[in-house]
Amino acid sequence: xxxxxxxRENPETFYTSMKKRFQDASIIDRFIEIDAKxxxxxxEVNSLRNKRNTISLQISSxxxxxxxxxxxxxxxxxxxxxxxxxxxxxxxxxxERIRIVNMIxxxxxxxxxxxxxxxxxxFIRGNGIAKVKKEDIKEYLNATEGTGKYVEIAETVSxxxxxxKFNLADLERATKISGARFxxxxxxxxxxxxxxxxxxxxxxxxxxxxxxxPPPMISGDVVWKATDQATFDDAIYRIDGENLCLISTSEHPxxxxxxxxxxxxxxxxxxxxxxxxCYRKEAGAHGKDTKGIFRVHYFKKIEQFIFCRPEDSxxxxxxxxxxxxxxxxxxxxxxxxxxxxxxELGNLAAxxxxxxxxxxxxxxFRELASISNDLDYQxxxxxxxxxxxxxxxxxxxxxxxxxxxxxxxxxxxxxxxDGDEIHIPEVLIPYTGFDTIYAxx
RNA sequence: GCCGGGGUGGCUCAGUGGUACAGCGCCAGACUUGAGAUCUGGUUCCCUUUGUGGAUCGGGAGUUCGAAUCUCUCCCCCGGCGCCA
Numbered sequence: 001x002x003x004x005x006x007x008r009e010n011p012e013t014f015y016t017s018m019k020k021r022f023q024d025a026s027i028i029d030r031f032i033e034i035d036a037k038x039x040x041x042x043x044e045v046n047s048l049r050n051k052r053n054t055i056s057l058q059i060s061s062x063x064x065x066x067x068x069x070x071x072x073x074x075x076x077x078x079x080x081x082x083x084x085x086x087x088x089x090x091x092x093x094x095x096e097r098i099r100i101v102n103m104i105x106x107x108x109x110x111x112x113x114x115x116x117x118x119x120x121x122x123f124i125r126g127n128g129i130a131k132v133k134k135e136d137i138k139e140y141l142n143a144t145e146g147t148g149k150y151v152e153i154a155e156t157v158s159x160x161x162x163x164x165k166f167n168l169a170d171l172e173r174a175t176k177i178s179g180a181r182f183x184x185x186x187x188x189x190x191x192x193x194x195x196x197x198x199x200x201x202x203x204x205x206x207x208x209x210x211x212x213x214p215p216p217m218i219s220g221d222v223v224w225k226a227t228d229q230a231t232f233d234d235a236i237y238r239i240d241g242e243n244l245c246l247i248s249t250s251e252h253p254x255x256x257x258x259x260x261x262x263x264x265x266x267x268x269x270x271x272x273x274x275x276x277x278c279y280r281k282e283a284g285a286h287g288k289d290t291k292g293i294f295r296v297h298y299f300k301k302i303e304q305f306i307f308c309r310p311e312d313s314x315x316x317x318x319x320x321x322x323x324x325x326x327x328x329x330x331x332x333x334x335x336x337x338x339x340x341x342x343x344e345l346g347n348l349a350a351x352x353x354x355x356x357x358x359x360x361x362x363x364x365f366r367e368l369a370s371i372s373n374d375l376d377y378q379x380x381x382x383x384x385x386x387x388x389x390x391x392x393x394x395x396x397x398x399x400x401x402x403x404x405x406x407x408x409x410x411x412x413x414x415x416x417x418d419g420d421e422i423h424i425p426e427v428l429i430p431y432t433g434f435d436t437i438y439a440x441x
Numbered sequence: 442g443c444c445g446g447g448g449u450g451g452c453u454c455a456g457u458g459g460u461a462c463a464g465c466g467c468c469a470g471a472c473u474u475g476a477g478a479u480c481u482g483g484u485u486c487c488c489u490u491u492g493u494g495g496a497u498c499g500g501g502a503g504u505u506c507g508a509a510u511c512u513c514u515c516c517c518c519c520g521g522c523g524c525c526a
Binding site: 005008009039042043045046047049050052053055056057058059060061063064069070072073074075076077079080219243261262263264387388389391392 | 451459460467468469484485487488489492494495496505506507516
């Protein structure tokens with residue numbers, strides 16, 4: 001959540017930010033209106049409680065000296081009646097106040113392009129030599145602002161056909177027992193998946209990240225503090241009859257693990273590499289990417305997460321992006337980095353980079369990773385602070401994908417097959433134990 | 442799931458109806474050439490920050506003039522039993 005004090009002092013900042021996101025900013029006016037009323041009531045509640053406490057103390061000493069306390073007791077009862085009325089009203093006001101505050105998004109950073117639609121994300125840089133079909137060359141050059149290197153290829157194969165031909169997955173039987181967007185992974189594809197995971201864990205360990213697998217379920221109120229309404233509604237599965245949700249990313253349990261803690265500044269920055277299953281309803285994606293394992297209800301992912309001091313978070317955002325880019329370079333997947341435009345930014349993020357891999361058969365760049373700086377927004381909801389000489393301050397949190405396992409397998413299948421063989425990226429060979437997948441495997 | 446013991450500031454813990462103890466740690470100041478020791482103050486949140494203000498003892502509800510303390514309920518931790526990869 002945002003800083004309420006800052007909202008009071010500086011509502012224009014939030015107004016501007018919401019306008020940039022093409023959201024209705026009138027809730028800010030409503031907040032200011034009811035916040036004033038809430039403060040007024042709070043003052044009165046406090047002064048009535050003060051009276052009650054004072055009289056209560058009088059009763060206490062009178063009881064000890066044996067005096068008659070009935071009149072004072074009646075006075076307190078009277079105060080309690082008044083309090084009940086004001087407190088009830090004020091609780092209702094406070095509920096609305098907090099509901100509004102939770103709807104106000106993070107303050108957008110200055111370099112974020114103000115626009116709607118993913119097609120208006122701003123190209124930052126690209127890398128790699130892409131395999132591009134003739135009809136996709138225009139699209140490719142357009143997406144890289146003319147800077148992209150490529151080789152023209154005549155034919156591509158979809159990852160679905162490749163998996164079928166090489167006996168790497170069973171999608172139909174998964175659909176039979178679990179419904180759409182599920183899959184059985186088979187044979188060398190399973191080895192490839194485990195190799196990607198192991199490679200990613202080593203990569204982050206070597207760079208100062210503490211690697212961990214978090215609980216795959218967390219309680220509903222914790223999810224709520226770690227994310228926003230849109231994610232909650234579109235992505236999160238709830239366990240029937242329990243106050244538990246399946247995580248949609250390891251970001252949430254990792255962010256929440258320090259909930260309600262005050263850290264020693266010496267502990268910062270804290271760099272966490274999270275590996276976990278991810279469960280997503282994909283409620284807002286009906287009809288999109290329905291074939292194969294590109295968009296599924298269950299996948300695995302290695303995530304980067306950083307808790308840091310406020311002054312360091314923008315540098316760490318570049319570091320996170322750099323890590324993900326290096327992984328893609330090492331794997332040999334051509335990619336581009338875009339600065340996500342204001343209209344497509346989630347409420348938590350002040351700025352977000354999407355890192356998109358080139359998928360030759362789809363003929364376009366698709367999201368493989370996203371790197372966000374949430375500033376103090378997520379940490380304030382989770383109440384994570386650190387000690388400073390001037391008192392406790394809210395820390396900053398950042399998150400970024402390192403390896404989205406299933407999607408990365410699709411990228412590898414599309415980029416490294418010639419139809420007869422699939423070539424394993426060199427950095428993965430020590431982990432897979434083989435360098436090629438053949439149709440007969 | 443059952444039985445028992447617990448949950449109090451960053452940490453360890455006292456507190457069985459009347460203003461939340463103490464120690465440790467940490468921060469600042471004093472003393473010191475410096476460090477240590479010592480001393481003083483501070484070290485949860487809220488109210489447009491000062492007021493002998495309010496809230497806060499795992500969460501919520503109740504009894505009472507007044508609840509860390511009594512009642513109900515939920516959550517979590519430790520030990521034992523049961524079950525079990």
